[in-house]
Amino acid sequence: MHFRGLGPPGSLPLRRPVAIAGIDRKRGEVTLHLPSTDAATPWLAMRRAGDRADPIGPLGRPLAIEPRTHHLLLIAEGLSVPPLGPLTEAAIATGRRVALLLGARSAAEVYPSSLLPDELEYVVATQDGSLGHRGSVVDLVPAYEAWADQAVASGGPALLERVAHLARGRDARLGVACLGRRTARRGRRTGRVTRRSWLSVVLEQRVGCALGVCLGCVVPGASGPVRVCREGPAFRADELAWEESA
Amino acid sequence: MTLAGDARTLTDISVDLAPQRPGRLLVRTPFLAAAGCLGYGVEGEGQVPLDRFGAIVTRGVTLAPRSGSPPPRMAEVPSGLLHAIGLPGPGIEAVLERYAPRWLAWSVPVILSLCAAEAVDFGSLAQRADGVPGVAALELDLASPDLARGGRPLSLDPTLAADATAAARAATELPILVKLSPAATDLRALARALVEAGADALTCTGAMPALAMDPRGGGPLLGSAAAALSGPALRPISLRVVSEVRRAVSEPIVGCGGVSGLPDALEYLAAGADAVAIGTAALADPALPARLGDELAAHGPVARPGVTDRRRQPRTPHAARPR
Numbered sequence: 071m072h073f074r075g076l077g078p079p080g081s082l083p084l085r086r087p088v089a090i091a092g093i094d095r096k097r098g099e100v101t102l103h104l105p106s107t108d109a110a111t112p113w114l115a116m117r118r119a120g121d122r123a124d125p126i127g128p129l130g131r132p133l134a135i136e137p138r139t140h141h142l143l144l145i146a147e148g149l150s151v152p153p154l155g156p157l158t159e160a161a162i163a164t165g166r167r168v169a170l171l172l173g174a175r176s177a178a179e180v181y182p183s184s185l186l187p188d189e190l191e192y193v194v195a196t197q198d199g200s201l202g203h204r205g206s207v208v209d210l211v212p213a214y215e216a217w218a219d220q221a222v223a224s225g226g227p228a229l230l231e232r233v234a235h236l237a238r239g240r241d242a243r244l245g246v247a248c249l250g251r252r253t254a255r256r257g258r259r260t261g262r263v264t265r266r267s268w269l270s271v272v273l274e275q276r277v278g279c280a281l282g283v284c285l286g287c288v289v290p291g292a293s294g295p296v297r298v299c300r301e302g303p304a305f306r307a308d309e310l311a312w313e314e315s316a
Numbered sequence: 317m318t319l320a321g322d323a324r325t326l327t328d329i330s331v332d333l334a335p336q337r338p339g340r341l342l343v344r345t346p347f348l349a350a351a352g353c354l355g356y357g358v359e360g361e362g363q364v365p366l367d368r369f370g371a372i373v374t375r376g377v378t379l380a381p382r383s384g385s386p387p388p389r390m391a392e393v394p395s396g397l398l399h400a401i402g403l404p405g406p407g408i409e410a411v412l413e414r415y416a417p418r419w420l421a422w423s424v425p426v427i428l429s430l431c432a433a434e435a436v437d438f439g440s441l442a443q444r445a446d447g448v449p450g451v452a453a454l455e456l457d458l459a460s461p462d463l464a465r466g467g468r469p470l471s472l473d474p475t476l477a478a479d480a481t482a483a484a485r486a487a488t489e490l491p492i493l494v495k496l497s498p499a500a501t502d503l504r505a506l507a508r509a510l511v512e513a514g515a516d517a518l519t520c521t522g523a524m525p526a527l528a529m530d531p532r533g534g535g536p537l538l539g540s541a542a543a544a545l546s547g548p549a550l551r552p553i554s555l556r557v558v559s560e561v562r563r564a565v566s567e568p569i570v571g572c573g574g575v576s577g578l579p580d581a582l583e584y585l586a587a588g589a590d591a592v593a594i595g596t597a598a599l600a601d602p603a604l605p606a607r608l609g610d611e612l613a614a615h616g617p618v619a620r621p622g623v624t625d626r627r628r629q630p631r632t633p634h635a636a637r638p639r
Contacts, residue, residue, distance in 0.1 A: 083396065084392050284352065286389045
């Protein structure tokens with residue numbers, strides 16, 4: 071996933087980070103999904119072919135599939151599906167199995183399945199029960215935690231906190247923790263590529279300059295503050311400092 | 317030699333921001349990068365045409381290392397940006413050691429922004445920066461609420477502000493700009509006190525102390541209470557400060573607050589500013605100060621008001637100097 075800032079019109083001072091939802095290398099195109107909830111993006115959505123939007127990017131660190139991953143679990147809510155697009159495409163193109171667990175308030179806010187690849191397993195949870203499981207999307211995660219070799223969560227801080235909390239307990243529950251953790255620690259010292267944390271997250275956050283300069287978008291990391299626009303927006307869960315209450 | 321064609325269309329727009337100082341502070345265009353928006357400048361190297369800026373004001377530098385405010389640090393509000401970054405940085409020693417050699421290689425002057433809670437600390441900061449090659453001038457940030465006691469920026473108290481300026485002045489011969497808070501009152505007296513204490517130029521203004529709350533009842537929107545408002549919403553407020561300060565002192569004024577295009581900059585020049593610093597707009601468009609220089613050169617000279625309130629003008633060499 072990449073990050074892209076797009077010039078805002080009028081008096082909205084900041085650019086908007088917009089995730090690249092799809093990449094068509096043959097045609098040289100990228101797909102952006104613009105939330106109608108943000109005052110700056112309807113302007114952008116009304117641009118026609120040939121208009122100039124003055125973007126900066128792609129910026130930031132993208133999501134990556136671990137080489138050993140066969141089963142990829144995606145967890146998202148509301149409008150946070152687009153950042154997972156390129157990863158999903160890449161995983162399916164390389165023959166991996168992908169499941170997307172999506173949470174929304176109601177059926178009306180569920181991400182349309184017509185925009186998702188056919189190969190994807192799509193499971194929906196709605197708060198009001200109007201579609202799929204009634205309740206939080208986090209309720210669906212335990213059923214998939216043993217199946218998935220790698221998980222990626224995209225959404226607001228509350229969702230990410232809960233998924234990160236679940237992920238911390240996963241290794242212990244499955245009894246695969248010790249070996250993996252030790253390897254990971256040794257790897258960090260020697261710089262060798264080793265087993266990474268099971269969960270990655272994509273933070274959705276307004277950023278200031280998007281170039282790593284203004285330090286407006288920092289979040290607490292495991293070893294000091296990290297910038298969402300530069301070190302992120304994709305992080306391994308163990309790179310961030312999660313609140314203990316989660 | 318300039319080509320005749322150029323001479324007709326392009327005006328010399330260079331400004332001296334410290335005509336009283338031995339070293340002066342000549343900027344080739346009146347458009348500066350405001351403190352904080354371009355980091356230490358080095359972050360923009362290669363990506364931003366820094367050599368076409370008038371000057372770069374660095375991120376605020378403190379005596380000791382600071383980790384900054386807890387997130388969230390920024391929120392967009394109507395026509396403005398609310399920020400509480402909290403002056404993160406490695407401290408002045410490390411900043412000068414790491415970046416000053418690179419500043420020295422640039423053609424654009426680098427103005428070191430200094431932040432401290434106590435007036436005397438500005439003396440210590442200025443002393444460390446004094447004589448460091450690469451530092452062209454100092455800007456004393458008396459507007460930032462981050463280090464202010466009880467959220468009161470130093471420039472709200474003319475005595476403390478003058479003490480801070482005098483402390484820095486005693487430590488260095490570098491040009492000193494002093495940044496005022498838009499919340500300051502009795503601006504004319506404040507401006508005179510600062511000039512008398514040794515300020516070569518005044519930056520009007522820093523960001524306005526401000527607040528945004530979470531409408532869902534989650535308390536303040538930002539992680540720190542020391543938040544301040546920048547961007548277009550600040551412009552009319554800072555413009556008035558420029559206008560007031562211009563009535564009182566003849567020293568150069570750097571207008572700062574909500575400039576996102578040439579018309580905004582012309583407002584500042586018309587109100588009495590000699591130069592204009594670009595802050596929030598540079599976050600979305602880092603090359604803006606360079607482009608404004610080209611646009612102003614094409615636009616031509618701007619009539620600028622002089623000092624009108626001479627009654628209480630202090631008898632200092634600065635004030636006696638004809639303009």
